[in-house]
Amino acid sequence: MSAESATYPIDSRPAPVKREPIIPNGVLGMLIFIFTEVMFFAGLISAHAIVRSQAAGQMWPPYGQPRLPVEQTALNSLALLVSGIVLVFAWFAYRREVSAARIPLLLAIVLGGVFVGFQGVEWTALLAEGLTIQSSTYGGFFYLIVGAHAIHAVGALLGLGWAFHRLDKGTLTASQLGTVSAFWYFVVLVWPVLYWKVYL
Numbered sequence: 001m002s003a004e005s006a007t008y009p010i011d012s013r014p015a016p017v018k019r020e021p022i023i024p025n026g027v028l029g030m031l032i033f034i035f036t037e038v039m040f041f042a043g044l045i046s047a048h049a050i051v052r053s054q055a056a057g058q059m060w061p062p063y064g065q066p067r068l069p070v071e072q073t074a075l076n077s078l079a080l081l082v083s084g085i086v087l088v089f090a091w092f093a094y095r096r097e098v099s100a101a102r103i104p105l106l107l108a109i110v111l112g113g114v115f116v117g118f119q120g121v122e123w124t125a126l127l128a129e130g131l132t133i134q135s136s137t138y139g140g141f142f143y144l145i146v147g148a149h150a151i152h153a154v155g156a157l158l159g160l161g162w163a164f165h166r167l168d169k170g171t172l173t174a175s176q177l178g179t180v181s182a183f184w185y186f187v188v189l190v191w192p193v194l195y196w197k198v199y200l
Helices: 025-054 070-096 098-128 137-169 174-198
Strands: none
Touching: 025 137, 025 174, 070 098, 070 137, 070 174, 098 137, 098 174, 137 174
16 A cells, blocks of 8 residues: 555534633632632631620620720721722723723722731730630630631732732733632621620
């Protein structure tokens, strides 16, 4: 058999059409991560509820432990919730015109920073009053749950800051903004549950 007879004509099929994913890969990855974090916080809240129920009939918070600043934290929580709302406006502004997202994104970051800053002030005051992670189960759960949320808030703020930097350079994509926004929405939406369970 000759070399010519062994060759076959190449089928000239059209190149496959690349379809846009329904959910960008970055956003999908973040949603999976958020799901695991929801389970993490659900575990912490469940443990807190069990310990608190075992203290039924006893004083909670325990005698000698300072009370949490319910009203001040409620006011501070407004900054966090408004930050999430402003970030929604930043997303719609980005879809309309990229540069229009600059001010709402910056405002969302500032409001988030206000929340984290005042939480730090609250912690400093509570430590001065004697509430530490070792002072009681009450203090241990407070710093564990609220501290875990604070770590997530700082991480999400760093993500928003990174997005703002890329927006300033004109290199921020919709997928990137959606990914960091999803993480911040998680931080915003999980907080009312934590506040209700820990502070009230």
